[in-house]
Amino acid sequence: xxxxxxxxxxxxxxxxxxxxxxxxxxxxxxxxxxxxxxxxxxxxxxxxxxxxxxxxxxxxxxxxxxxxxxxxxxxxxxxxxxxxxxxxxxxxxxxxxxxxxxxxxxxxxxxxxxxxxxxxxxxxxxxxxxxxxxxxxxxxxxxxxxxxxxxxxxxxxx
Numbered sequence: 001x002x003x004x005x006x007x008x009x010x011x012x013x014x015x016x017x018x019x020x021x022x023x024x025x026x027x028x029x030x031x032x033x034x035x036x037x038x039x040x041x042x043x044x045x046x047x048x049x050x051x052x053x054x055x056x057x058x059x060x061x062x063x064x065x066x067x068x069x070x071x072x073x074x075x076x077x078x079x080x081x082x083x084x085x086x087x088x089x090x091x092x093x094x095x096x097x098x099x100x101x102x103x104x105x106x107x108x109x110x111x112x113x114x115x116x117x118x119x120x121x122x123x124x125x126x127x128x129x130x131x132x133x134x135x136x137x138x139x140x141x142x143x144x145x146x147x148x149x150x151x152x153x154x155x156x157x158x
Contacts (some may be wrong), residue, residue, distance in 0.1 A: 003057060005090055007097050010051025010063060012044040016052070018063045021082045027114040028080075031139055047078060050101075054094045061085040064094050066102070073108025073149070096126055103152045112138075112145040124148050 010018075019038040022028045046065065051128035062081035066138040068074050068095065076098060081091045102109045111129060113120045 002006050004036055005054050005056045005061070007052055007054050007094060009029050010044070010046065010053050010065075013020055013064065014053050015039070015042045015044075015053075017060045018042055018080070020056055021060075021063065021080045022078075023029060025080055027117045027120070030116060031114070052094065054081075054090050054097075054099065056090070057086065062090050062094050068105075070110055071108065073106045073151075074102045076111040079111075090130055091123060092127065099127075099150070100123055108149055108151045110147060110149050112147055114139070114145045115146055121146065121148075124150075 002050045003018050016035075019035040019042060022038050023035040038052060043141065050066045051066070052064045053060045054064075060082075060100075063078070063083065064076065064077040064080075066074055067077050076095075079091060079094065079098075081088075081094075099109060099126075101110060110132075111124060114137070115134065121145070125148075129148040129150045132147040134146055138145040
């Protein structure tokens, strides 16, 4: 019987494993990103971001990057689960962890999902995220990023 998954801060030693996860996953494959494209982005310190790794049996199986202070909330820049671990619930566990942190300090969590990435969009919708709108031609020509938000309520009460 394996140990339950654990979440810990991202470390520089995680970079190669996470870069491989990203290079092997959509939307990044469709967008043309390679493992080399992630080198600078994943270098510690994370330049104003918080990074978290979810592990199973001592091996990194997913990662999330969170940026604070975005449109009166926080922004989930990146959430990836290794292709071999997708569909096992690890993404939901990692997202729940992030939401606990975020909603303790602010009312909104935002994420962008590529319009062609229906699987990710359905994942976020199942977790209570709602579409705000498209950002056309943001990463590649002819495709849009869909801005989504989950909220715990308005920032101010009237």
